[in-house]
Amino acid sequence: MRFNFTTRYEQDLKLFRHAGQMFWYGLLVLALLLAPLVFSEYFISQLVFIWIYSVVGLGLMLLVGFTGQVSLGHAAFLAMGAYTEAYLQARGWPFVLSITSAAVVSGLTGVVVGLPALRVKGIYLAIATLSFGFIVEEAVTRADSITGGSSGITLGGLEIFGLQIDSETRFYYVSLVVLVLCILGVMNLMRSPTGRAFVAIRDSEISAQSMGIHLARYKTIAFALSAALTGIAGALYAHKLRFLSPEQFTILQSIEMLIMIVIGGLGSIYGAIFGAAFWILAQQFIVAAKDWLPPAIGQQTGLQPTIFGIFLVAFVLFEPLGLYGLWLKIRTFLEIFPFYRKGMFKRQKSYLKSERLK
Amino acid sequence: MTAPLLKAQNLSIQFGGLKAVDDVSFEVWPHEVFSLIGPNGAGKTTIFNIISSLYKPTAGRVIFEGEAISHLAPYEIARLGIARTFQNIELFEHATVLQNLLVGRHCQRHSSWWQDLLFTPRVRRTELQFRRHAEEVIEFLDLQHYRDSMVVSLPYGVRKVVELGRALAMRPKLLLLDEPSSGLNVEETEEMGFWIEDIKNDLGITVIMVEHDMSLVSRVSDRVLALNQGEVLTLGTAAEVQAHPGVIEAYLGGVDDLPPNPLPTERGAQAHPGGGGVT
Numbered sequence: 001m002r003f004n005f006t007t008r009y010e011q012d013l014k015l016f017r018h019a020g021q022m023f024w025y026g027l028l029v030l031a032l033l034l035a036p037l038v039f040s041e042y043f044i045s046q047l048v049f050i051w052i053y054s055v056v057g058l059g060l061m062l063l064v065g066f067t068g069q070v071s072l073g074h075a076a077f078l079a080m081g082a083y084t085e086a087y088l089q090a091r092g093w094p095f096v097l098s099i100t101s102a103a104v105v106s107g108l109t110g111v112v113v114g115l116p117a118l119r120v121k122g123i124y125l126a127i128a129t130l131s132f133g134f135i136v137e138e139a140v141t142r143a144d145s146i147t148g149g150s151s152g153i154t155l156g157g158l159e160i161f162g163l164q165i166d167s168e169t170r171f172y173y174v175s176l177v178v179l180v181l182c183i184l185g186v187m188n189l190m191r192s193p194t195g196r197a198f199v200a201i202r203d204s205e206i207s208a209q210s211m212g213i214h215l216a217r218y219k220t221i222a223f224a225l226s227a228a229l230t231g232i233a234g235a236l237y238a239h240k241l242r243f244l245s246p247e248q249f250t251i252l253q254s255i256e257m258l259i260m261i262v263i264g265g266l267g268s269i270y271g272a273i274f275g276a277a278f279w280i281l282a283q284q285f286i287v288a289a290k291d292w293l294p295p296a297i298g299q300q301t302g303l304q305p306t307i308f309g310i311f312l313v314a315f316v317l318f319e320p321l322g323l324y325g326l327w328l329k330i331r332t333f334l335e336i337f338p339f340y341r342k343g344m345f346k347r348q349k350s351y352l353k354s355e356r357l358k
Numbered sequence: 359m360t361a362p363l364l365k366a367q368n369l370s371i372q373f374g375g376l377k378a379v380d381d382v383s384f385e386v387w388p389h390e391v392f393s394l395i396g397p398n399g400a401g402k403t404t405i406f407n408i409i410s411s412l413y414k415p416t417a418g419r420v421i422f423e424g425e426a427i428s429h430l431a432p433y434e435i436a437r438l439g440i441a442r443t444f445q446n447i448e449l450f451e452h453a454t455v456l457q458n459l460l461v462g463r464h465c466q467r468h469s470s471w472w473q474d475l476l477f478t479p480r481v482r483r484t485e486l487q488f489r490r491h492a493e494e495v496i497e498f499l500d501l502q503h504y505r506d507s508m509v510v511s512l513p514y515g516v517r518k519v520v521e522l523g524r525a526l527a528m529r530p531k532l533l534l535l536d537e538p539s540s541g542l543n544v545e546e547t548e549e550m551g552f553w554i555e556d557i558k559n560d561l562g563i564t565v566i567m568v569e570h571d572m573s574l575v576s577r578v579s580d581r582v583l584a585l586n587q588g589e590v591l592t593l594g595t596a597a598e599v600q601a602h603p604g605v606i607e608a609y610l611g612g613v614d615d616l617p618p619n620p621l622p623t624e625r626g627a628q629a630h631p632g633g634g635g636v637t
Contacts, residue, residue: 009489013482185475192474192481193460193467193488200450200461207448210410211528212436212465221471267452 015187032176036169045168050273050280051175052236055182057261057272059229062186064258065266066195067222068202069117070126072254073133077227079140079249080106081234083147086155086244095160099178099235106231107224114223118216133251141246152245155238165239175236182229186269189225198222259312265324274323282308361424363388363532363564368418369408371401378404380588381418386532391558391565393575395599396585397608402568403445404588406534409566410442411435422532437465441530443521445537445568451510455501455520458509459492462527495523498561499553515546522553526561533557535567539574547574554578572600584608 004011004018016022036044056078063069081102088098116128140147147153158165158174165171189195197218200208209215238244256279264275286307290298297303319325325345333340362385369382379401386392394402407413409420411432419426422438430438441462450458466488469481496502499519504512509520518541525533538554539547551574557563558578569575575582576596584591584599586608592599599605 009486009493012489013485188477189471189474192477192485193464193469194471194474196453196457196461197464199453199457200464203450203452204448206412207444207450208461209432210412210436210442210448211461211524212433213461214431214433225471225475 013191015184033173036172041168044172046280046284048168048172048175048240050277051172051179052233052240053257053260053276053279054179054273055233055236056230056257057264057276058182058186058269059226059233060257060261061266061269061272062189062198062229063222063226065261065268065271066190066202067198067219067226069219069222070122070258071113071129071223071226072126072251072258073113073129073131073136074226074230074257075249075251075253076133076136077106077110077230078234078237078253079136079246080109080227081231082238082244082249083140083153083234084231085235085238086153087146089155089158089238095158099232102235103228103231106234107228110224110227111220113227114220117219117223130251130254133254137246137249137251140249147244147246150246152243155242155244158239171239175240178232178236182232183269183273186229190269194218194221256308259308263308263311263315263322265322265327267321268324270327271322271324274327278323282311362386363423364409364566365421366405366409366418367421369405369415369420370417371404371408371413372416377588379408379415382585382588382590383418384583384590384593386564386566388564389558389562390580391554391567391578393579393582393596394566394568394585395570395572395575395582395605396591399587400585400608401588402585403536405585406442406536406566406568409435409534410440436528439528439531440534441525441528441532442534443525443536443538445540447514447517447521449509449517449521449524452508454506454508455504455512455523456492456496456506458520458524459495459527460488462495462524463488463491465528491529492527495527498526498556499523514541515543518542518546518550519553522550526557526563530563533563533565535565535569537568537570539569539571547571550574551577572596576600 006012011017016025035047039047056074059077060071060074063071084102084105085098088101089095093101113129113132117125120128141150143149144151158171160174163170165174190198197208197213200211200213201215201218201222205215241248260275260279261272262275263278264273265271283304286304290303292298300306315322321328329345332344364386366382366384369379370377371379382401382405384392394405396402404413408415408428411428411430411434415428419428421427422440427435427438450461453461467484469478469484473481496505499522501516501519501523504516504520509517512520518538522535522538525535535554538550542550554565554567554574555578558565565578567575567579579596581593582596582599583593584602584605586604591604591608592602594602
């Protein structure tokens, strides 16, 4: 068991709380850097998908997990990012500039979509974002001069500062760097006033505004940043697939992304990454399992959605904090071994006799 | 005492056919504890909501430090230095006590979102400063033990104190307390009384309080305004107000209601004292 002895306020502002954390994360980064030397190209390619979906997860987490605004249209932001990247790259923009533009375009669209969020809540906001998703999907199909319409668009090879990103390994490093930068950004945000304002809005709008938080402004910022992150993921996605067509950005994808972060664990940065990892690895596992399952089950259509559905229900019922909640338990178990008790994470709710029933 | 800190001028508000507040005027002077009492539905919390601009008055206005404030948005009210607590506790439940207090410092931030994204030296500086301010509140209210606890896991009594702390972290000029003792046991209520006295005497913050517990009201208030059905009954010290026949009538029903006298009165005994304000 570790006790953090805080003697200066600066200590609480650090990204790494103690030397142990720094050691383990250092080890993790090292392992990730060396991964391409050990694993097959196919596995590395799956890791790239995890990084990309982690960035999406971060964006969605910022909006859903931290600010408490629901969105069923995030595939549209992914599309905005991807098509902006494809369009600008075809016109010879350097990668750093084009991915930034993808973030900006997507972010500005986020502002526009965020506008109804200032007026509607909950299920109505879900419907508003849902319809936005359909609008973008339709627009992408129609605007064939930019997007290639329903026949799709192909991207050329990626080059960063004169270096050809022509192998899976190289792109692995590019997306890893982007992911780490995004994580750092979100961590910074969450330890600063803006992040606290998001959480305040999520937990109680009425008292947030009584504390001086401009609701409209912070909801707009949340939408914009969330969309921008998703746009960045979209740009990476475009380069990963090298081919974009409208059916990659449907409502189904939006819902999948939402399920992903719920399984990962709402309200934590870990949740976004765990969710993405689970999502990609579980898909691989299901594909592999199809071969040895009896054909009556393995060849069923809709096997994958069914399994994810079951997982979602199970998590909501038994582990509302998702994979992150599981991780917390395992970590605590190891940290205080052998003193872990069964009901340690049961919500400790203490009542006073005079507390009113709600 | 030069000018009143807050002035309510002929405040009225109407919800459909119901006049919740009807032509209420009062002045609150700096460094006093001013209590609003009255049976349920008297319009006390409604007056709070008008002051914090959650409701717009149908008529009349609120003047704070010489400026009319009723047209402002709720978040602008906070910037003027008016903090409040809520009857049913509106804390940020899935955040720690410390984070809740830090949100109270929100008005004093100077950084914009992109500076926060990069966590620039300036953000770091203000964060350290905010933290010191929050720690002062923690020390003042004895919350050290709960600093890093999630609010969801705290008992009701502590949450009440944390909410008071969050309002104090704003370093307000005027503090609106909506039933600070509701849901607290006798000891906790007593403690709340000490804190309200300290807030007034040590921090020099003016307090307006809605309260049902008359012992707490008599102990800490300088002046008391009694309301019934949206109208002012009387204004004076706690003892004066308690002795006022209109107040007794509003709470207990008039002497006229007693069986020997068959005449019905205009204000019936529809309320009971200390009912806990389920409004």
